[in-house]
Amino acid sequence: MDSVLIVGNWKMNTSLKEGRELAREIDRTLVGIKMRVVLCPPFTHLQAIRAQISYALLGAQDTFWQVEGEYTGEISPAVLKEMGCQYVILGHSERRKHLLESDGMVNKKVKASLNQNLRPILCIGESEEERDRGQTFKVIQEQLDLDLKDIDNINYLIIAYEPIWAIGSGDIPDPSDTNNTARFIRKVIKKKYGGETADNTTILYGGSVTSSNVEGFVSQKNIGGVLVGGASIKAEEFIKIIKASSQS
């Protein structure tokens, strides 16, 4: 299993200047810390952020599924790789909701990213309504079936379990429930890809992570790190999250 992974999803936040300062401040504190910290700024900031970091790693918030061609406004996974990205967030619930991104599209993006040796951080998770109807495992099973359809090798894949109701709401699940869900995700992966792949797949928790609740999540057996939104654009708070995770 890899070391703890902390991913900061900046979403559509920070000016270029703010982004540079944020990255520089975070990167400085990573000296001597043995964990992987991935910064996912807006596309427009990638090159500038890359120049600020020596210890943090770079990720994108999305990619298109074709490498080049007539796709106005889209971003190639090959170019993301060229820009220094090692990771790419895919299927975030905000894209599924606001841009109507379907599992079929996410599936193509996972394939295209793996082809470019970009590590996908595949986001899955249930809505509040689905949770209340007791359908969490059913939803997760369906998302994994569709998002990983016809993909034979997921050795570089990371899965982020993000209950939609926990994102940006301050409402978090009990960490032990999250561990159970992560265990279920591992079971699904085991059935599809075998025990070794399942054991080696990093599963993150995401949704209202802060420095005061992060330890509860990263100390769970099946949780290998966190995907942080709002708290990742506040330097001091994000650094506290990193430090709290490195001690657990």
Ligand code: PGA
């Ligand atoms: P949040 O976002 O930490 O602001 O809840 C998490 C995410 O959307 O990945």
